[in-house]
Amino acid sequence: xxxxxxxxxxxxxxxxxxxxxxxxxxxxxxxxxxxxxxxxxxxxxxxxxxxxxxxxxxxxxxxxxxxxxxxxxxxxxxxxxxxxxxxxxxxxxxxxxxxxxxxxxxxxxxxxxxxxxxxxxxxxxxxxxxxxxxxxxxxxxxxxxxxxxxxxxxxxxxxxxxxxxxxxxxxxxxxxxxxxxxxxxxxxxxxxxxxxxxxxxxxxxxxxxxxxxxxxxxxxxxxxxxxxxxxxxxxxxxxxxxxxxxxxxxxxxxxxxxxxxxxxxxxxxxxxxxxxxxxxxxxxxxxxxxxxxxxxxxxx
Amino acid sequence: xxxxxxxxxxxxxxxxxxxxxxxxxxxxxxxxxxxxxxxxxxxxxxxxxxxxxxxxxxxxxxxxxxxxxxxxxxxxxxxxxxxxxxxxxxxxxxxxxxxxxxxxxxxxxxxxxxxxxxxxxxxxxxxxxxxxxxxxxxxxxxxxxxxxxxxxxxxxxxxxxxxxxxxxxxxxxxxxxxxxxxxxxxxxxxxxxxxxxxxxxxxxxxxxxxxxxxxxxxxxxxxxxxxxxxxxxxxxxxxxxxxxxxxxxxxxxxxxxxxxxxxxxxxxxxxxxxxxxxxxxxxxxxxxxxxxxxxxxxxxxxxxxxxxxxxxxxxxxxxxxxxxxxxxxxxxxxxxxxxxxxxxxxxxxxxxxxxxxxxxxxxxxxxxxxxxxxxxxxxxxxxxxx
Numbered sequence: 001x002x003x004x005x006x007x008x009x010x011x012x013x014x015x016x017x018x019x020x021x022x023x024x025x026x027x028x029x030x031x032x033x034x035x036x037x038x039x040x041x042x043x044x045x046x047x048x049x050x051x052x053x054x055x056x057x058x059x060x061x062x063x064x065x066x067x068x069x070x071x072x073x074x075x076x077x078x079x080x081x082x083x084x085x086x087x088x089x090x091x092x093x094x095x096x097x098x099x100x101x102x103x104x105x106x107x108x109x110x111x112x113x114x115x116x117x118x119x120x121x122x123x124x125x126x127x128x129x130x131x132x133x134x135x136x137x138x139x140x141x142x143x144x145x146x147x148x149x150x151x152x153x154x155x156x157x158x159x160x161x162x163x164x165x166x167x168x169x170x171x172x173x174x175x176x177x178x179x180x181x182x183x184x185x186x187x188x189x190x191x192x193x194x195x196x197x198x199x200x201x202x203x204x205x206x207x208x209x210x211x212x213x214x215x216x217x218x219x220x221x222x223x224x225x226x227x228x229x230x231x232x233x234x235x236x237x238x239x240x241x242x243x244x245x246x247x248x249x250x251x252x253x254x255x256x257x258x259x260x261x262x263x264x265x266x267x268x269x270x271x272x273x274x275x276x277x278x279x280x281x282x283x284x285x286x287x288x289x290x291x292x293x294x295x296x297x298x299x300x
Numbered sequence: 301x302x303x304x305x306x307x308x309x310x311x312x313x314x315x316x317x318x319x320x321x322x323x324x325x326x327x328x329x330x331x332x333x334x335x336x337x338x339x340x341x342x343x344x345x346x347x348x349x350x351x352x353x354x355x356x357x358x359x360x361x362x363x364x365x366x367x368x369x370x371x372x373x374x375x376x377x378x379x380x381x382x383x384x385x386x387x388x389x390x391x392x393x394x395x396x397x398x399x400x401x402x403x404x405x406x407x408x409x410x411x412x413x414x415x416x417x418x419x420x421x422x423x424x425x426x427x428x429x430x431x432x433x434x435x436x437x438x439x440x441x442x443x444x445x446x447x448x449x450x451x452x453x454x455x456x457x458x459x460x461x462x463x464x465x466x467x468x469x470x471x472x473x474x475x476x477x478x479x480x481x482x483x484x485x486x487x488x489x490x491x492x493x494x495x496x497x498x499x500x501x502x503x504x505x506x507x508x509x510x511x512x513x514x515x516x517x518x519x520x521x522x523x524x525x526x527x528x529x530x531x532x533x534x535x536x537x538x539x540x541x542x543x544x545x546x547x548x549x550x551x552x553x554x555x556x557x558x559x560x561x562x563x564x565x566x567x568x569x570x571x572x573x574x575x576x577x578x579x580x581x582x583x584x585x586x587x588x589x590x591x592x593x594x595x596x597x598x599x600x601x602x603x604x605x606x607x608x609x610x611x612x613x614x615x616x617x618x619x620x621x622x623x624x625x626x627x628x629x630x631x632x633x634x635x636x637x638x639x640x641x642x643x644x645x646x647x648x649x650x651x652x653x654x655x656x657x658x659x660x661x662x663x664x665x666x667x668x669x670x671x672x673x674x675x676x677x678x679x680x681x682x683x684x685x686x
Contacts, residue, residue, distance in 0.1 A: 003532045010524035017521050125545050127577045143531070143557050149524075219522050220552045221545065221577045229519040264525035270487065270515040272525075 006144050007265040008258070013149040013218075015257025016156035020211030021234030022241070022249040023163065024204030030180045030244035031200050033099065037106040038086055039208060040231020041113035044224065046079040046209025047128070047216040048117060054129055068131040068217075075209040082113075083205025084198055092194070110227075117224040124223065131217040148218040155214060159207060160250050167246065172199060180244070233276075240280055242293020251291055255279070343382040343632065345370060345625065346389060346405045346434075348415030348425065353392035359417045361614050362439055362621035363388050366414050368605045369625035379633045391416055395424035402428035410434065411638035412628045414621060419443035426452045433640035435647070437628055439620035447665040454640070456647055456661050458624040458654070459617070460671025465588050466497030469564055472586070472674050472685075473537060474508055476562065482512035482535035484526065484550065486542030494566050495541035511535050518546055527553045530561070540565040544574035548582070555581045562586065567672075575680055587682065588672045591657070593619070598626075599655040623654035627661075 021043050028036045053074040057067045090109045094102040132148040167173040178186040179196045187193050215230075216222045233256065241252025256276055263275035283291060347366045349359035363386070370384040378384060387410065389401035398421035405413055406428060413429065413436045416422040422441040429436050430452055437456040438446075444461040446452065473481060481502055485495035492515065502510045512533040516526055527550065530538060538554070538561055540547050547569045554561065563585045570589035575582045593599050602622040606614040628643075630652045635642035651660045659667045675682040 003528065006528040006531075007525055010522075010528060013524065014522060125548070125573060125577045127579055143559075146556050148556075215521060219549055220579070220581075221548055223545075225519070230521055233521070261525040265529055268514055269517070269526050269529070272520070273517060 002144075003265070007261045009145045009149065010265075011258035011261030012254070013145075013152055013257070014261060015237075015254035016153045017211060017215050017230070017253075018234045018237045018257055019156050019250045019253035020159065020207050020214075021230055022238040022253045023160070023246065024208045025235050025238040026241070026243055026246060026249035027176075027200050027204045029238070030246075031176065031197055032091070032095075032102075032183075033244075034091060034102050034106065035235070035243075036091075036201075036204075037103070037231070038090070038109035038113060039204065040227030040229075040234070041110050041117075042079050042083055042086075042205045042227070043208040043212040043230055044117065044222070044227030045082055045113065046075040046205075046212030047222045047226065048121060048212075048224075049078040049209070050075040050131075050213035050216065051126065051128055051222060054131060058129065064131075064133045071131060072210060072213050075213045076206045079205045079209030079212070080202045083201040083208075087198060087201040092197075110231075114224055114227070121224065125221050126223065128216040128220050128222050130220065131213070146218075148214070152214045152218060155210060159210065160246075163203070163207075163246060172196070176200060236276065236280055240283055240290055242287075242290025245290070245292045245294070248290055248292030255291070341382055342385040343379050343412075343629075343638070344385050344387050344408070344410045345628065346387050346408075346410040346413040346415070348389045348391055348398070348401045348405065348413055349417035349421075350393040351388055351390040353390075353394075355393040355418065358440060358616055359390075359393070359415075361616060361618035362414060362417065362624075364606060364610060364614065365439075365602070365618050365621035366625045368602065368609060369622060369629065371609075372605070373629055379629050380636060384629060389415075391421045391425070393418035393421050395420050398422070398425040399428060401425065405429070405434065406432045411640070412632060412643070413437070414439070414624050414628060416441065417617070419446065422446060422455075426455055430454045435628065435631075435640065435643050437624040439624045440617040450664065452665070454644065456624075456627075456665040456667070458620045458627065458656055458659070458667050458670060461666060462493070463497040463501075464666075464671045465566055466494055467501050468588055468672050468674065469539060469566070470498055470501040470505065470508070472588075473502075473539065473564060474505060476537070478537040478562065479508055480511045480533075480535045480537075481508065482530045482533050482538045482561075483510050483514075484512070484530070484538060484540045484542075485515050486518050486546050487515035488518070488542060490568060491540075491542030491566075493541070495539070498539050498541065516546060516550070518542070523550050523553050524557070526550065527557055527559065530554065531557065531559050535561065537562040537564060540569065542566070543568040544571050544577070547585075548574055548578035551578050551585060552581045564588075570675055570682060572682075575677055575682070582677045582680075585677045586685070587675050587677075589675055589682070591671060591673050592684075593656055596655060596657060598622075598653060602655045619655045623656040623659070623667075626654045627652050627659065627667075 024039045050071040054067050054071040086109055090105045091102050094105055132151045135147045138147050175191045175196050178191055179193055183193055237253035237256045238249045241248030259279050260272050260276050264272050345366055347363050349362055350356050351359050366386045370386050374383050389404055391398040391401045398416055402425035413434055416425055417440050419441040422438055435454050439458055442459055442462045444463045483495050483499055485491040499510050499513055502508050516523055547565050551563050565587045567589050570587040631643050631646040632638055634646040634650050647661045651658050656670050659669050662668050674685040676685050
């Protein structure tokens, strides 16, 4: 039973990590039907910003909690700026183009950002400081759930809740939903569609940056390539849950994280990815648009 | 008709190439015979390996090493009065050419051979040498069965076999008193190969067992599930085959979950980046790595001699080849002749100072005291464990 709980919490943490990244994929897809392959790199850039800021603050002698808070805020702002700029540079000029063109542009952006960080920073692995302090009340629980894992899970839950409320009740949220449903109609009723799309990229990138900093601090190392695998897995989670759907991305990420944890725990970690992708195939056979995706009639 | 022309042309080309090859080889042979006739009763050291072709850069340093050793020994009066002469045979690391080279060595009645370079070529040539009682010593053929199969009692090597690291690791784990080992690898050629060797050795030993054998996906966001699995397997140590990024993630994860098991790993982890990234969690981690023989005076002497003679830095396997040439010639000196039984006996019993340290050979032909050492992270540095 204890083993089961340990795996469960491990899976939850992993799922939360995927969810933070998957939300960005799914939001962008929901609005402009583009798979933003550069999203994993935004996550990586967020982590690098966090590392640089945290290093600077530690040198200046700031106390523990404030380092985490300031590093998170800086990473969010910086990553949001990147997300905004990428959209303006790489996707907006291609808005009227066939769907494949922005997709290729996204792949190019991803490769560009990876290499940019490799050249500007380093190709080596770098240590990442533990920004989340050990909580007193978590002392006895360490083997099951560590403080940083708890913070990751809580952060994901609150981000998801906040995002759901935001989409549902704010004006911008409504504009987003309207744009997602029908961009032309939204324009006709006076929604500034460009602004909405920019806002989507900014929100998605911010979430990825939060994920980047928390995860890097949890596993203690980063390099320029971490965005790739995390991005692929998060994308899988988004497809699993139904790409374009926000609750779907969260659910998909959790299912994927738990599947991987239990596959490792009860079968073998050699087959971790096999189980994850077999599940994806199975779900897509029975629900082609994902667990919570809406069936759309495509006009050919 | 056109097709027929083409075929005829192809045949003509092939035939021409074959003819050319034959002639070149004939000339080689003549040249070798001539050099053999120069001095009266010299001791000939055959050097076989890739001296041309793609892999020549691996083979040529051994020729240089043999010549330098011969020069050094001749300057000191030779081996029991006989001058040493080096005769090279090219095999291009190709098994079919290696058998040719071996046959030539046999027909020229050479009794000691330094070579071959590649494991495949060595394996092809060894039966021929074995039948004729020729002692062979390779500076670079690391394939484990060459010595371990016991098929070639005439074969020795001055480099550690591929599985030496794993065998050292398992012996070391036993010495630490560890009983249940969890083996983790990164699914790569190097990591999984190492892990599989460890598993085989652990299964052969009594009093030690492997309780887990698993591969992890490099680059995965975290390894907490694997860490939990290690914990629930009841292992009292972890052996990891792979490189440092995964190793530091696993060690960090283990320590954070309060799992203070000894962590043993390989050459891929014996890297200062590992200590930098894993930080305080790296403390106490064991890793095997190549022995450091830069402090050896003979090593320094060999490199200096190479620079003086060829005006360049020695290439790969030069040190091992230098040691092999020394070991072979010293064994002949101890034996008093090139008699097969006496020479192999001397190699197995007499210690000899070489550029890779003071060595002798075990019953199977691997050099004792060559290869890997165990290092441990202490105060942020890898320190050799004695």
